[in-house]
Amino acid sequence: MTLDRRLIAILALVLAAIFFLALNIASTVFFRAARLDLTDNQLYTLADGTREILFSLEEPITLRFFFSSKVAASYPTIRSYAERVRDLIGEYQALSGGKLIVEESDPEPFSEDEDRAVALGIKPGPTEDGQTIYFGLVATNTVDGKEVIGFFDQSREEFLEYDLTSMIARLNERKKPVLGLVTNLPLDTGPGGLMAAMQGQSQPFMIYYELVNSFEIEFLEQKFDTVPDNVSALMIAHPKTLDQKTLYAIDQFVMKGGRVIVYVDPMSEMSQIPGSTGEPLQGATITSDLPELFKSWGVSYDPHIIVADRGRARRVQYGRAGQAADYVLWLSLQKSDLAKDDLVTSALDAISLATPGALRPIEGATTQFTPLITSSEDATEISVEEAQADSDPASLLARFMPTGEKYVFAARVSGPVKSAFPDGPPKEAKPGDAEEGGPGELENPEAEKPEGAASDKPAEHLAQSKGPVNILIVADSDLFQDKFWVEAREFMGERVAVPTSGNGAMIINAAENMLGSNALISLRARQSSLRPFTAVNALRAKAEARFLAEQKELERRLEDTQRRLDELQRAAQPGGQQGVLSPEQEAEIERFRGEIVETRKGLREVQRNLRRDIDRLDTALQLVNIVLMPVTVLGIALALAAWRAAARRARAARTGT
Incomplete structure (x- = not known):
C-alpha cells in the first residue's frame, strides 16, 4: 500500500512536469502577444484610437522592421525592447484586416540589407565592441509616402504605441488638415529669432515639431483681411494687439462656423525669454487679450490679473543657497483639475501652467461656458504689477491669502453668438483717424469705388453665427514653453522629445478636436506617466504654511542681531577712542552671540518640523514594505500549517491510528 502511494506520487509529479512544459510551449505558440497590463493608466494596452485607425485603413501600408538580432544578442536590454516592438507590430498586423504588410530584416555588415536600411533612413547605433546595431522602422504607403523611426530610443518606450500609430495615421491621410496659426511667439525659430535660427544658433520650440508632424501649418501674419478658405481651424497663440480688420476677419470666420483655439496670457514668461542679444525679441509682448x-x-x-495656487504650486529651488519652496505662480495641475467629459482633457494626467489668467462666463451670454482646466480651492488672484515687483517664492507664500474659489484656466465656449461688429466691417483707417488697433468708423467698402470700376464685392457680413460655435480659450501661453512640459534630448543627431507633462498632448488634442479628428487623442493623452506624491506634497504644503512665518521671523531676527554685533565689533577695531569697549558693551557682544546661536538652533528646529510629517510617512511606508508584508506571509503560512496539523489530527482520530 505504501509503495503504491509513492508510485502514484511520482507519477503525479511526472505528469505535472509534462503538463507544465506543454502549457509553456502552447502559451509561447498561441499566446505570444498576450499580456496582462496592471499599470494604473493602462500604458501597455492598445488604445481605442489605435484600433479605430487600424480598422479605417484605406490602402495597404508596409512596415519594414530592421533589427540586428545577432549583434544585439550581447545586449539584453535592447533585445528585450526589440521583442516588445516586434510583438506590438504583430498586434497591429492582426487588427489591420490584412492592410498592414510586415517585413523584417537583420542587416549584417556590408550586406544588401544594410545598404537598403541606410538608404531608407535607418540610423546605425555603435556598440562598445565597434559593431553596429540597426533598430528602426520604415513605413510606406502605395504612393510616395514614407515615415521613418531611425532608431527606437528606449527613453520613449512609454510612447511607443503613439509613435507607431501616428506614423500609420499620417500615411493613411490623403492630405493633412490645414491649421492657421496667428501668434507673436517665436514657435518656429526659438527664442533667438529668425536670424539666430538661420545661423544655427536657435532651434524651434518642441511643440512646433509636434504641430508640423500632425498638420499643415499656414502662418497668418498678425494683420489680415480674411481667413483663407483652405484653413480648417485657427490657432491664435498670444497675439500682439490686433487691428480691427484682423479682428473682423476672425469674427466672421467664427460666424461662418470656423473653429478657433485661443491662448492669451496676462504675463507671458515665454515671450520674455532672452534671445541672442540677451534681451527679448524685438516686438515681444508680455500681455495678450482679445x-x-x-x-x-x-x-x-x-489681462491684469494672475491666478496663484498654493494647492498646485510647483516645487522650485531659488536663491544662492538653492532653497526649495512652492512657487504659487507655476502650477502643476492634476487629473482632478481637468474636465473628465471633454475629449481634449479627459485622458490627461497633468498640465503645467505659469502665471495663468482666469476666465469667467459673462452673465446673460447666449453661449455655454464649460470649464476644462481649473485651479484648486487654495488659490487667489494677484496683479501683474505685484508679480513683476516681487516674484520671490517665499514672499508670495508668506502673503498668500486664498479666496476659496476655483478659477478657470481653460474653457470651451459653444452655442449661438452675435458678431462683435454688428454694424458691419470696419473701414480703412485714414490720416487723423483712430490709430491701428482702435475701433475706427464703419463704412461700406463699395461706397467709394469709382463708377465703372470692377466690383470686388466683399463676402456677406454675418451679424450672427450660422449655427452653434465651437471655441477653446486658454488663459496661458507658457504651456508652449519647453521647460514646462518636455525634455528635449539629442539622440543620434536628432532632437527627441520626452514629455514630462501633458501640455503638448493638450495642444495637439485641441487642434485635432477642432479639425474633426479624435482618434489619436486617447494615445497622446497616455504620454504622461507622471505620478506625483500627492500625500507628500499635501504634508509639505501644510508644514510650510505652519512654519514659514516663524522661519521668516527667525531669519529677520538673525540678520538684525548679526548687524548689531557687527556694529559693536567694528567699534572695537584699533584706532581712535572708539577702540575701547566698556564692560557693558563686551557683555552686549556676548549676549548677541548667544542670541545668534539660539536663533540658528530655532531655524534648524523649524527645518526639522518641515520634514517631520514627511519622515513619519516615509517610516510608515518602509515599515509596511519591510516588515508588514513578510509578517503577513509568515502568518498565512503558520495558519495553513496549523490547519493541516488539525486536519491530520482529526483524520487520525477518526481512523483510530
Whole structure:
C-alpha cells in the first residue's frame, strides 16, 4: 500500500512536469502577444484610437522592421525592447484586416540589407565592441509616402504605441488638415529669432515639431483681411494687439462656423525669454487679450490679473543657497483639475501652467461656458504689477491669502453668438483717424469705388453665427514653453522629445478636436506617466504654511542681531577712542552671540518640523514594505500549517491510528 502511494506520487509529479512544459510551449505558440497590463493608466494596452485607425485603413501600408538580432544578442536590454516592438507590430498586423504588410530584416555588415536600411533612413547605433546595431522602422504607403523611426530610443518606450500609430495615421491621410496659426511667439525659430535660427544658433520650440508632424501649418501674419478658405481651424497663440480688420476677419470666420483655439496670457514668461542679444525679441509682448471677441463670445478675462495656487504650486529651488519652496505662480495641475467629459482633457494626467489668467462666463451670454482646466480651492488672484515687483517664492507664500474659489484656466465656449461688429466691417483707417488697433468708423467698402470700376464685392457680413460655435480659450501661453512640459534630448543627431507633462498632448488634442479628428487623442493623452506624491506634497504644503512665518521671523531676527554685533565689533577695531569697549558693551557682544546661536538652533528646529510629517510617512511606508508584508506571509503560512496539523489530527482520530 505504501509503495503504491509513492508510485502514484511520482507519477503525479511526472505528469505535472509534462503538463507544465506543454502549457509553456502552447502559451509561447498561441499566446505570444498576450499580456496582462496592471499599470494604473493602462500604458501597455492598445488604445481605442489605435484600433479605430487600424480598422479605417484605406490602402495597404508596409512596415519594414530592421533589427540586428545577432549583434544585439550581447545586449539584453535592447533585445528585450526589440521583442516588445516586434510583438506590438504583430498586434497591429492582426487588427489591420490584412492592410498592414510586415517585413523584417537583420542587416549584417556590408550586406544588401544594410545598404537598403541606410538608404531608407535607418540610423546605425555603435556598440562598445565597434559593431553596429540597426533598430528602426520604415513605413510606406502605395504612393510616395514614407515615415521613418531611425532608431527606437528606449527613453520613449512609454510612447511607443503613439509613435507607431501616428506614423500609420499620417500615411493613411490623403492630405493633412490645414491649421492657421496667428501668434507673436517665436514657435518656429526659438527664442533667438529668425536670424539666430538661420545661423544655427536657435532651434524651434518642441511643440512646433509636434504641430508640423500632425498638420499643415499656414502662418497668418498678425494683420489680415480674411481667413483663407483652405484653413480648417485657427490657432491664435498670444497675439500682439490686433487691428480691427484682423479682428473682423476672425469674427466672421467664427460666424461662418470656423473653429478657433485661443491662448492669451496676462504675463507671458515665454515671450520674455532672452534671445541672442540677451534681451527679448524685438516686438515681444508680455500681455495678450482679445476684448471685443471675448465679449461677443460671452467670456470675461482680465489681462491684469494672475491666478496663484498654493494647492498646485510647483516645487522650485531659488536663491544662492538653492532653497526649495512652492512657487504659487507655476502650477502643476492634476487629473482632478481637468474636465473628465471633454475629449481634449479627459485622458490627461497633468498640465503645467505659469502665471495663468482666469476666465469667467459673462452673465446673460447666449453661449455655454464649460470649464476644462481649473485651479484648486487654495488659490487667489494677484496683479501683474505685484508679480513683476516681487516674484520671490517665499514672499508670495508668506502673503498668500486664498479666496476659496476655483478659477478657470481653460474653457470651451459653444452655442449661438452675435458678431462683435454688428454694424458691419470696419473701414480703412485714414490720416487723423483712430490709430491701428482702435475701433475706427464703419463704412461700406463699395461706397467709394469709382463708377465703372470692377466690383470686388466683399463676402456677406454675418451679424450672427450660422449655427452653434465651437471655441477653446486658454488663459496661458507658457504651456508652449519647453521647460514646462518636455525634455528635449539629442539622440543620434536628432532632437527627441520626452514629455514630462501633458501640455503638448493638450495642444495637439485641441487642434485635432477642432479639425474633426479624435482618434489619436486617447494615445497622446497616455504620454504622461507622471505620478506625483500627492500625500507628500499635501504634508509639505501644510508644514510650510505652519512654519514659514516663524522661519521668516527667525531669519529677520538673525540678520538684525548679526548687524548689531557687527556694529559693536567694528567699534572695537584699533584706532581712535572708539577702540575701547566698556564692560557693558563686551557683555552686549556676548549676549548677541548667544542670541545668534539660539536663533540658528530655532531655524534648524523649524527645518526639522518641515520634514517631520514627511519622515513619519516615509517610516510608515518602509515599515509596511519591510516588515508588514513578510509578517503577513509568515502568518498565512503558520495558519495553513496549523490547519493541516488539525486536519491530520482529526483524520487520525477518526481512523483510530
